[in-house]
Amino acid sequence: MNRFILPAGVFVLLVAVLAVGIQRAPNKTVIPSALIGKPAPQYLLPVIASSSPLQAVQFDSRSLAGRWHVVNVWGTWCPECRVEHPVLLDMAREAALPIIGLDWKDDDMAARRWLESLGDPYDVVVADREGRTAIDFGVYGAPETFLIDDRGVVVHKHVGAMTPAVWQRDFLARLPARAATTGGSP
Amino acid sequence: MSLRIVAVLLIGAWLAIASHTAGAIDPVEMTDPALQTRYRALTHELRCMQCQNQSIADSPVGLAGDLRREVRELLEAGKTDQQVRDYMRDRYGDFILFRPRFAANTLWLWAAPVVLLLLGLYAAWRVVRKRGALVATDSFDDEATRS
Numbered sequence: 001m002n003r004f005i006l007p008a009g010v011f012v013l014l015v016a017v018l019a020v021g022i023q024r025a026p027n028k029t030v031i032p033s034a035l036i037g038k039p040a041p042q043y044l045l046p047v048i049a050s051s052s053p054l055q056a057v058q059f060d061s062r063s064l065a066g067r068w069h070v071v072n073v074w075g076t077w078c079p080e081c082r083v084e085h086p087v088l089l090d091m092a093r094e095a096a097l098p099i100i101g102l103d104w105k106d107d108d109m110a111a112r113r114w115l116e117s118l119g120d121p122y123d124v125v126v127a128d129r130e131g132r133t134a135i136d137f138g139v140y141g142a143p144e145t146f147l148i149d150d151r152g153v154v155v156h157k158h159v160g161a162m163t164p165a166v167w168q169r170d171f172l173a174r175l176p177a178r179a180a181t182t183g184g185s186p
Numbered sequence: 187m188s189l190r191i192v193a194v195l196l197i198g199a200w201l202a203i204a205s206h207t208a209g210a211i212d213p214v215e216m217t218d219p220a221l222q223t224r225y226r227a228l229t230h231e232l233r234c235m236q237c238q239n240q241s242i243a244d245s246p247v248g249l250a251g252d253l254r255r256e257v258r259e260l261l262e263a264g265k266t267d268q269q270v271r272d273y274m275r276d277r278y279g280d281f282i283l284f285r286p287r288f289a290a291n292t293l294w295l296w297a298a299p300v301v302l303l304l305l306g307l308y309a310a311w312r313v314v315r316k317r318g319a320l321v322a323t324d325s326f327d328d329e330a331t332r333s
Contacts, residue, residue: 031278031279034275034277034278034280105248
């Protein structure tokens with residue numbers, strides 16, 4: 001009897017370690033962002049669409065300094081982006097904070113058609129035609145949505161389609177009370 | 187017998203196609219052979235984040251192509267291999283490195299095989315010692331059961 005105690009103990013330990021591992025990684029396709037707590041990458045990209053009447057040719061991320069905002073990575077080639085689009089429109093109606101669209105490796109005309117037919121939730125949409133800014137953001141699949149604070153630090157990243165629950169829990173809940181009311185269009 | 191020949195031919199054909207497509211994924215040839223060697227090595231040790239079990243050298247997806255371009259440009263700009271790895275890790279985390287560095291959060295990854303090996307050696311040592319003890323008492327037990 002005594003000689004079973006050690007193997008059984010090792011087995012139980014192994015099961016415990018594996019169980020904790022599985023519990024803590026409910027979705028192994030979601031890889032935590034390396035950018036959390038670090039400054040968000042800067043970018044200067046051509047504008048595809050803008051809510052501002054004075055539409056600039058290029059958009060500089062530095063113009064967002066001092067403001068909480070959301071960067072949503074999408075593309076017309078991305079089926080999940082179509083799924084999350086109505087949620088983005090609801091977020092835009094709420095107007096809690098500016099939403100920047102990073103159109104990733106896409107065709108500008110296709111993107112404009114998409115925004116015309118489905119609605120435009122973005123304060124500004126910029127074209128990352130070669131995918132360089134996406135790499136700076138550590139993007140590995142669209143859609144991805146980043147929350148960036150007033151110091152320009154990445155606070156959170158959501159991989160996959162945005163849902164109202166995720167928006168409430170992982171984005172709005174992270175805002176300081178006053179930031180939610182000072183948002184607007186860039 | 188003929189079935190075996192068919193099987194060999196099929197495997198041969200598959201290998202030929204597989205090696206051909208593997209070569210076609212990344213046709214990049216850098217002018218400097220030394221850079222080309224480093225490029226080959228680096229792209230084989232960076233993970234394709236979309237397919238996860240392939241390196242960016244083996245993957246046909248768009249992001250892998252973009253990351254290969256970054257590696258090429260960084261090498262051409264005179265960066266060291268370590269600087270290229272750090273560049274990728276800053277953006278994608280340790281997960282992008284097939285050979286993760288030794289750090290606090292990767293400690294278990296490196297230590298677990300050694301710990302398991304030591305546990306196995308300890309178990310083996312115990313078993314051998316017990317067996318030895320059994321052999322030493324064997325004749326006595328034998329006679330005891332026989333009588």
